[in-house]
Amino acid sequence: MTKRIFRAIFYVTLVxxxxxxxxxxxxxxxxxxNNYREQMKNEAEYIADGLSYGGISYLEGLPKDSNRITWxxxxxxxxxxxxxDASTMENHKEREEVQEAxxxxxxESSRYSTTLAEKTxxxxxxxxxxxxxxxxxxxxxxxxxxxxxxxxxxxALVLALVLALFLASKTSKHITKPLEEVDLEHPxxxxxxxxxxxxxxxxxxxNRQIQRQMREMQRRQREFRTITENMQEGILVLDTRGEVLxxxxxxxxxxxxxxxxxxxxxxxxxRSEGFRTCVEAALHGKHEEITMEQGGRSYQLLANPVMExxxxxxxxxxxFDNTEKAERExxxxxxxxxxxxxxxxxxTSISGFAEIIKNGMVRQEDVPRFAENxxxxxxxxxxxxxxxxxxxxxxxxxxxxxxxPVDLAAVAQSAISRLRPLAEQKGISLQTDTEPAQIMxxxxxxxxxxxxxxxxxxxxxxxxxSVHLQVKKEGDQAVVIVSDTGIGIxxxxxxxxxxxxxxxxxSRSKEVEGTGLGLSIVKHGAMLHNASxxxxxxxxxxxxxxxxxxxx
Amino acid sequence: MRTRFDEQxxxxxxxxxxxxxxxxxxxxxxxxxxxxxxxSLIPVVLEKDGEIDRKEREIEAxxxxxLLQQQPVARDLRTISSALKMISDMERIGDQAADxxxxxxxxxxxxxxxxxxxxxxxxxxxxxxMVTNSVDSFVKRDLALAEEVIRYDDIVDDLFAKIRxxxxxxxxxxxxxGEVYIDLLMIAKYLxxxxxxxxxxxxxxxxxxxxVHGKMDGGEA
Numbered sequence: 001m002t003k004r005i006f007r008a009i010f011y012v013t014l015v016x017x018x019x020x021x022x023x024x025x026x027x028x029x030x031x032x033x034n035n036y037r038e039q040m041k042n043e044a045e046y047i048a049d050g051l052s053y054g055g056i057s058y059l060e061g062l063p064k065d066s067n068r069i070t071w072x073x074x075x076x077x078x079x080x081x082x083x084x085d086a087s088t089m090e091n092h093k094e095r096e097e098v099q100e101a102x103x104x105x106x107x108e109s110s111r112y113s114t115t116l117a118e119k120t121x122x123x124x125x126x127x128x129x130x131x132x133x134x135x136x137x138x139x140x141x142x143x144x145x146x147x148x149x150x151x152x153x154x155x156a157l158v159l160a161l162v163l164a165l166f167l168a169s170k171t172s173k174h175i176t177k178p179l180e181e182v183d184l185e186h187p188x189x190x191x192x193x194x195x196x197x198x199x200x201x202x203x204x205x206x207n208r209q210i211q212r213q214m215r216e217m218q219r220r221q222r223e224f225r226t227i228t229e230n231m232q233e234g235i236l237v238l239d240t241r242g243e244v245l246x247x248x249x250x251x252x253x254x255x256x257x258x259x260x261x262x263x264x265x266x267x268x269x270x271r272s273e274g275f276r277t278c279v280e281a282a283l284h285g286k287h288e289e290i291t292m293e294q295g296g297r298s299y300q301l302l303a304n305p306v307m308e309x310x311x312x313x314x315x316x317x318x319x320f321d322n323t324e325k326a327e328r329e330x331x332x333x334x335x336x337x338x339x340x341x342x343x344x345x346x347x348t349s350i351s352g353f354a355e356i357i358k359n360g361m362v363r364q365e366d367v368p369r370f371a372e373n374x375x376x377x378x379x380x381x382x383x384x385x386x387x388x389x390x391x392x393x394x395x396x397x398x399x400x401x402x403x404x405p406v407d408l409a410a411v412a413q414s415a416i417s418r419l420r421p422l423a424e425q426k427g428i429s430l431q432t433d434t435e436p437a438q439i440m441x442x443x444x445x446x447x448x449x450x451x452x453x454x455x456x457x458x459x460x461x462x463x464x465x466s467v468h469l470q471v472k473k474e475g476d477q478a479v480v481i482v483s484d485t486g487i488g489i490x491x492x493x494x495x496x497x498x499x500x501x502x503x504x505x506x507s508r509s510k511e512v513e514g515t516g517l518g519l520s521i522v523k524h525g526a527m528l529h530n531a532s533x534x535x536x537x538x539x540x541x542x543x544x545x546x547x548x549x550x551x552x
Numbered sequence: 553m554r555t556r557f558d559e560q561x562x563x564x565x566x567x568x569x570x571x572x573x574x575x576x577x578x579x580x581x582x583x584x585x586x587x588x589x590x591x592s593l594i595p596v597v598l599e600k601d602g603e604i605d606r607k608e609r610e611i612e613a614x615x616x617x618x619l620l621q622q623q624p625v626a627r628d629l630r631t632i633s634s635a636l637k638m639i640s641d642m643e644r645i646g647d648q649a650a651d652x653x654x655x656x657x658x659x660x661x662x663x664x665x666x667x668x669x670x671x672x673x674x675x676x677x678x679x680x681x682m683v684t685n686s687v688d689s690f691v692k693r694d695l696a697l698a699e700e701v702i703r704y705d706d707i708v709d710d711l712f713a714k715i716r717x718x719x720x721x722x723x724x725x726x727x728x729x730g731e732v733y734i735d736l737l738m739i740a741k742y743l744x745x746x747x748x749x750x751x752x753x754x755x756x757x758x759x760x761x762x763x764v765h766g767k768m769d770g771g772e773a
Binding site for chain 2: 241242265267268271272273276
């Protein structure tokens with residue numbers, strides 16, 4: 001803008017300057033011409049006077065270096081010429097000024113020389129005797145005046161131009177200075193030209209609007225961040241090139257990365273095959289999901305394309321840890337498979353025995369033996385179903401299991417008294433060593449735990465072995481210890497004995513009836529009571545199981 | 553504002569990551585087919601090898617375009633020239649994975665048990681780890697990791713020598729599976745080559761970062 005104003009001022013000045021010069025020049029020319037004519041007229045009249053008194057000799061006495069003087073008679077014959085020999089000159093009758101003078105008494109004309117640089121002004125005067133006196137003066141033309149003035153004019157022009165430049169620059173700066181000083185953050189405070197105030201008001205209003213919108217956007221962004229940051233799931237937003245636009249800490253945690261630099265490509269974070277195909281599918285507009293295994297954990301990845309008017313503009317990846325879910329699923333599948341298998345075995349026996357009897361292939365005296373077998377298998381089924389019910393109750397958690405103050409010693413005695421017949425039958429000696437220990441618990445679950453532990457200790461014992469049950473207080477804690485002199489549990493299997501349906505050394509399980517659920521019930525019962533359960537066992541020596549109940 | 557050149561460089565980086573990932577997958581699948589006797593993995597490995605070859609040509613074309621059209625200098629030039637070298641090493645890793653499954657296919661009908669005394673298991677683990685680490689060092693532009701890979705090469709070389717001794721010992725004891733021993737020795741040699749290629753990749757990573765190539769004056773591995 002400054003430049004434009006400067007240029008405008010400068011050009012205007014230039015035009016005015018040139019116009020002024022031209023006009024002045026014209027005036028000078030006009031003035032010159034008139035002045036000259038007047039002089040020549042005076043001179044002619046003066047010489048005419050002189051001629052009438054002195055004749056031709058007067059003319060000859062005049063100085064030769066002034067204006068040219070020619071005397072012509074009425075027929076145009078030159079009688080005298082101050083600068084040439086009169087006798088050799090041609091007839092002047094036809095000359096414009098002479099004609100005019102003969103007709104009207106005086107005549108004027110001007111003739112340009114061939115170079116145009118000079119001009120001859122003629123003034124003719126008719127004398128009383130009818131002859132004509134002509135004065136010729138050579139003057140400079142306007143062009144030559146102009147040319148002769150070129151140098152001073154150029155100097156003046158240059159000076160004027162320099163002045164114009166300086167002033168134009170000053171003025172334009174002066175005009176634009178207030179505009180430059182306008183503070184666009186606060187345009188309403190600026191005191192400049194009135195013509196600008198509508199713009200400034202508008203800018204000010206728009207400033208306020210932008211600030212409002214910025215605040216709103218920041219608020220929304222904060223909101224979005226707060227939501228995503230508090231999510232357990234990982235979220236990654238990608239653009240079409242696969243560069244990360246936005247992410248949350250959940251995503252970093254799940255992908256096992258410490259930092260994501262701005263605009264980092266997703267493939268530098270994870271390049272595994274499943275992940276790649278998933279991301280690529282999303283960037284090609286297809287929803288895709290996979291389960292990834294990484295570092296022993298299982299992750300579910302959902303990749304969704306972000307569409308805008310039928311074109312993919314990016315993708316959103318959602319990542320969550322479903323290790324526990326996958327494990328639970330696996331456990332459930334195993335449990336179902338085990339249950340059906342375990343239930344099927346006794347049922348097959350029952351069905352087999354019953355079929356033989358039905359077909360009449362059994363002698364009457366053998367029927368009781370078969371019936372006994374069927375009864376035993378049915379009993380096994382019943383106890384297994386009971387165990388499963390018990391386990392599923394424990395799985396459900398606290399519902400229907402109200403905790404009341406219980407004396408562990410009394411519960412232990414009750415369990416032992418139920419087991420005594422079995423112990424006697426197997427020839428195992430049962431020793432108890434109990435002291436009162438109050439805890440908060442579910443009586444029938446506690447009795448089931450101790451019963452199952454002692455039952456196992458009796459069943460998996462050697463001949464003439466012993467089982468020792470101890471209930472004691474250790475500080476605030478109540479401790480139950482069941483030790484036996486039994487067959488023990490192989491080291492590599494010790495971890496697994498608490499799993500459902502897991503039975504040590506399958507060959508032996510034929511000898512001893514069992515459901516494989518007893519220790520699982522113990523484990524879940526202990527969990528219900530927040531008790532810690534530990535197992536020490538040495539094959540062929542015996543097993544010690546220790547239950548520690550926390551303080552009341 | 554990103555220039556077209558920057559965009560193409562980024563694209564080169566991503567394509568190299570993809571190619572590296574394919575190598576990891578090919579070698580891992582090849583070794584699984586060997587140890588788990590899973591013949592269904594053989595076509596998977598061959599398919600991956602083909603894909604690696606296609607990627608090599610693709611990346612090569614991209615590098616050529618970059619070199620001709622953009623005439624890069626200094627660091628960018630190093631990146632592109634090391635990319636050109638890296639892809640040939642990656643391509644070789646793919647080929648060797650394919651070679652391993654070819655041997656696996658031959659071994660399939662023979663009834664044998666890879667004796668646990670032979671270190672081939674640990675050697676394959678180390679080789680895969682080297683490939684993974686070399687690709688990782690490129691992805692993360694991690695100089696320390698690249699140097700670690702280069703140092704690691706000796707361990708794999710030692711393992712190869714050890715496996716060779718073990719197999720010779722087995723043959724001397726009159727093992728009946730002579731053919732299998734030879735096959736195992738070949739596989740060990742391929743693994744040793746794969747480790748060398750991983751080392752080369754790591755060296756090119758080092759070069760593209762520092763401008764100094766470790767083996768410029770030494771012999772080829």
